[in-house]
Amino acid sequence: MIVYGIKNCNTVKSALDWLNKNKVEFEFHDYKKSGITATKLGEWCKQVGWESLVNKRGTTWRQLDEAAQKKVVNEKTAIALMIEKTSVIKRPLVEEKGRVLLLGFDEAEYKKVLK
Secondary structure (H helix, E strand, C coil): EEEEEEECCHHHHHHHHHHHHHHCEEEEHHHHHHCCCCCHHHHHHHHHHHCCCCCCCCHHHHHCCCCHHHHCCCCCHHHHHHHHHHHHHHEEEEEEEEEEHHHHHHHHHHHHHCC
């Protein structure tokens, strides 16, 4: 199982704390250090939709000017933005064997899916 995110994100920290507390084994992939490929983002888009992956409530999205926000209209433009600004990807994303299990952190969902 791989958890994708950014180490200093509070939501990611909460998810990692929960996983560690519940002794769930995982590998952590930090977007800031390791980046993300267009291929991987494309796989996720097919599973959960690009609209779910772009975090429009986060600081990174809100700091984009209106013109940049309006350019994100489809999977291709969303992937380009997510590669350029990895902080705009909703996190954490939990993947196992190429399948997205969880997006974001909700303790009840984590209990349901991972226990």
